[in-house]
Amino acid sequence: MNDQSIYRFSVQKLNGEEVNLSNYKNKVLLIVNTASQCGFTPQLKDLETLRNEFAGQDLEILAFPSNDFGKQEPLESCSIGKFCSINFGTHFPVFEKTKVKGADAHPLFKFLSSKKENGHVGVAPIWNFHKYLIDRNGHVVDFFYPFTKPTSARLKRRIGQLLESREVMMAL
Template sequence: MQPKDIALRLLDGRDTNINDYQGKLWLVVNTASKCGFTPQYEELEALWREFGDQGLVVLGFPCNQFMSQEPGEAGDIAQFCSLNYGVSFPMFTKTEVNGPNTHPLFSWLKDKAPGVMGSRAVKWNFTKFLVSPDGQVKRYAPRTAPSRLKGAITQWLPGG
């Protein structure tokens, strides 16, 4: 089962909940605007546009925990993503993915899909978690291009 009742806040300040995305295929990504992997926003947006109507939701979580590569405030992040990559998928406020203030969603993701050699920590920006509607989770490394996830996405889409 996918996690329930986890509070989220969108970049525009609206409160929401992970429950709003139940029954969909999630692609959860910790993002950053000043990272070598930042151009992945383009492929993430392409996946959202291609598969969103079929049940995929891309969920972007800006994170400043890796060499301070997400220094901006919510408005700065939203503007950067929109102007440079046309991001239209849900983006949330800055989120901690490691340490004592790890967001509950990332705690759940890391428990469900440990990294290399059982490591729980998210190693860098643009780590990707693909979560099926029934709660299966696959973790992908930051250097894995989002377009390489198409096979897994089509397999796990409702009716796939």
Template structure:
């Protein structure tokens, strides 16, 4: 199994296979528009802009499971991200990341890269999963880790070009 084994609905409502991102380094993030970490969208976009040409993608998955901080519709979320942070990286439809209704991709990510004390549970918005060019989960980063602090890890994976 790899992340390419999964599909997800884009924020525009189109079901796509993550196979579309095969051969790329991915940063998969559960996002929210009304969170203290929401300004991380800016750094995520900066990383995307800086590394896209080298085969890097950020995949944003809005989630309303933490304090109801993503209450809007997909249209609201897309507009918010574009207007406030100039987001151009792929955004997906709202998903659950924990519980029995968790999206299968997030069940896989959590199993492959456990959090603190080997917990599979995602604790909050903006948990980040770094995936190599072969679709394997390499590392998990907590919400409070600035996307810019992940640059070195991204560059190592991109360097294997």
């Protein structure tokens, strides 16, 4: 398997079930660190709008709640999922609360933040709702700062380009 792919990582759902990111092979992914008590929290609705706009086109949005910035994620496990779905109508996967920066960051976020590891992007999340764009081969290809709305023309154009690219490398 390609060493610069996210497919070597596993993450946990809110119910504790482990999910290997290889389950998302051949999909374009938008990985976002979220928080329920942040000024950017309304982006959860925008993420759902984006999901709906690209429905049926192999885009998956993966949300990772984090308490790393301003302690703005006080909720735990199922309460996070309920908050997202009740208040913002979300239907995309929300995973366990995750450390996204520093020495204790989850290995996935260390990878996403390190150009040495992922080969392309060398930017750690600066706040909640930092977004990483992953191509169909599991490679980090771009990132978007928290102030970039999920429904922005720039982000949607980039997603569209990746969805149009049907070129998928076969894992050996």
